[in-house]
Structures are given as structure tokens and as C-alpha cells.
Amino acid sequence: MVQVTHCGDNTIKINTIICAAQKRFGLYGLEKTTMSEIARDVGISKASLYYYFPDKEHLYKKVIENEQEAFFELIEKNIKETSEPEKMIRKFMAIRLNYFRTFFNLSRLRLEDFRHMKPVIEDVLADFRKKEIASLEIILKQGVDTGLFFCENTYESSSLFLEMVRGVRSLLFHNKDLMYVEQEDYDMLLDKMNKITNIFIKSLKIKE
């Protein structure tokens, strides 16, 4: 989109913008953050912001995509450190939950965004779901190959498991009408995630 002329200055500037946006979005959420504020933080005019990003949603999307990228790199790295599928799943879930916490705990308002979810966010979230299903599927297949797990449809199992986990999480916030995640809630969530993971792993060890 932006051609580099003199040097990589643009990349640096774009990164600066993304960082500033990340802070604002993380602190106040999508709706409560204005483009003027981000511009002010960076030290440029609002119009300049629109020179680098077509609109607010694209900027937001970029921020989230960056965070997701870091998450999947972490997953990949940690998964390769062990050869036991069961431990892999547990590690996967631990990282996932931690990501969730840092992702949401930054802001009391951020959760609100997901009530009336914008199409752009929905896209990037759907993409995230696809990727995390794929990650888990790899682990399951490895377990099946080594004869430790029995699973006819790894995709179905992965997506259903993650849906269960997401569902329980969503319930916790939906019920409590929370705008931010407290330590207490995080602990409860961690406990439940572990128990659900146990159930899931057990079910993988049975044939038929």
C-alpha cells in the first residue's frame, strides 16, 4: 500500500502508530478510543493517520492481528518442547488462557466491544478460531498417530472442545455482567478449564 522511497521510515512510523493504537485500544476499547487521540499520542495530525490506514477498523484489526501472531508463535514454540500429546494439550490451554487474560484484562471496557461485535472484529476472531482449531488438531493427530488417542474426526473434536471452553468462559462473564476480569474470576476460569481439559483428554483415550 505504501511504497518505501528513502528507507524503511514508513515501517517504523506505522509500527509507532500501531503501538500507540494498541495502548489506547487496550486501555479504553475500540469505541472509546478516538482517532484524534491516537494521532495526538503519535504526534501527528488525524489526517496523517488516514494516510497510513484507510479507516479505524483496519487499524484495530491490525492491532489484534499483531497480538494473535505473537500468540501463535508462542504456541508453536512451546508445543515443540514436549513430545507427549497430553502435555501439549495442557500447555496449549495454559497459554491460551493466559493470552485471553492479557488480551482482555487490559481494559474494563474491552469486553463491551464484543457485545455488539463489529463485522471487522468478527472476521479477525473467526480467523483466530480457525487457527487455534488447526493448532489443536495437529496435537490430536499426533496423539492418534502414536496410538495414545482415539479420535475419528480431529477437526470436529478440536472445534467442539474449544467451543465448550469458550462457552463456559462466555457464561462466566455473561452471568456476572463483568466488564473486567478480576483475579478471582481468572482463578475460577483456570480451574474450570483444567477440569474440562481433563474430561476431554479422558474421552480421547477411549475407542469407538
Added chain:
Amino acid sequence: MVQVTHCGDNTIKINTIICAAQKRFGLYGLEKTTMSEIARDVGISKASLYYYFPDKEHLYKKVIENEQEAFFELIEKNIKETSEPEKMIRKFMAIRLNYFRTFFNLSRLRLEDFRHMKPVIEDVLADFRKKEIASLEIILKQGVDTGLFFCENTYESSSLFLEMVRGVRSLLFHNKDLMYVEQEDYDMLLDKMNKITNIFIKSLKIKE
């Protein structure tokens, strides 16, 4: 609350009111149903309604309690027809889902009530959860006693399983922003419930 004088006339009248309220609430939900409408349906004045029920929420609570009662009677009756715990769980889930459908499908608006849930409804719903956990726990214990299931904490397992199921259901509506349950959604839900039930039952068959 209401003393009977001449005969059981009051009981009949109260039942008439509850039925009328049930129709209205089922059709339009709590918030979109007015006390005047219910009174009109019954053929009495609004003030008379308040002679029998202290307020709107108590009337609503009574309606829901009636429906719940019928549900648990059905559960109990059907459970006793089989001696296999596994089949019991499946039957339990089938009835539960069906109850859910009739309970919600009556109204496109009824789901909306559960977004900003009133304290009264929360009470009656919490009560429902307790009861359904107890029902499921009985089945699990029976499975443990006959050596078919392995489960150290039947309460924990029951509540977690039902929470998973509730979570997935809640996700389906939350995501789709549905105000009413279509056949298609019901089928998808049924499918997922069955798969989650499979996972749960498998996990019950493993020791440790």
C-alpha cells in the same frame, strides 16, 4: 396467601390468571407483556390482578415455576423407565433440550429477557440449575454404584457438564444474535449436545 372462603373458586381464578400470563409471557416475554393486557385477557381489571399477585415479577416467577415443575416430573418419570445410566443421561439431555426449545421457542423476545436478567428470574433459574444438577447427580451415582462409571465428585462433574452444555448453547445465541430459535439452530444444538454428551460419558468410563 389467599384464604379460601366459599369454595376453591380462588384457585381456579388464580390458575386462569397464570394461564393467561403464561400465554402472554410466552408470546411476548416479560418486558413486552403488560399487566393490563393480562387483566384484559382474563376479563378483570388490573387492580384485581394485584389482589392475587403482589407484583408482576411474582406472577412471572409463578409461571416459570409451573413450567419447571412439569419438566422435572417428566425427567423423573422417564428416568425410572430404564436401568442403564448411560441411556438415562441421554434421555435426560433429550428431555432437557426439548424443554429448552418449547420454553424459548414460544417467543422471539423471550431470549432478550435473559440479557439483562431480572433478579427474580435469576433466582428461579438458579433454583432450576440446582435441581437439574441434583437430577443428573442421581444418575451418575447410580452409574458409579453399578461400577459402570468412575467419578469421584458427582456434584462437580454434573455441574461442570451442564455448564459446558449451557455455555455452548449460550454461544450459539450470543454469536448469532438470535431472538428466536429456528429449526436449523435447534438441529445444530441437538447435534452438539449429543457430541458433548458422548465426550462426557466417555470420560466417565475412565478411572483415576
Added chain:
DNA sequence: TTTTGACCATTTTGTTTGAAGGGTCAAATT
């Protein structure tokens, strides 16, 4: 004991209005 019309207080709804924020652009700056 039961019923009701009139009444009150609060909530909801509709409307208006002024400010704020997303987004554009021609002109200026580098």
C-alpha cells in the same frame, strides 16, 4: 372478600439539539 376506577410515581419512548468523532480533500511542506 372481592372488585374497580381514579390516581401516583417511575420508567420508557420520542424528539430535538448541539457536540463529537470518523472520514475527505485541496493545498502546503518536505
Added chain:
DNA sequence: AATTTGACCCTTCAAACAAAATGGTCAAAA
């Protein structure tokens, strides 16, 4: 040519206010 910007437009949002609706009360009547 690549960037930057102040001024500008248009839509959305929020406060404010008024009007209608609704939950709930009560004295009087049946």
C-alpha cells in the same frame, strides 16, 4: 513524488426535555 495538515462534511452520539405508558396503590363500592 511522498507526506503532512487545517479546514471541512456528514453521520452518529449524548444530553435534555416532553409525552406516553406502565407498574403499583388505595379508598370506595359491590
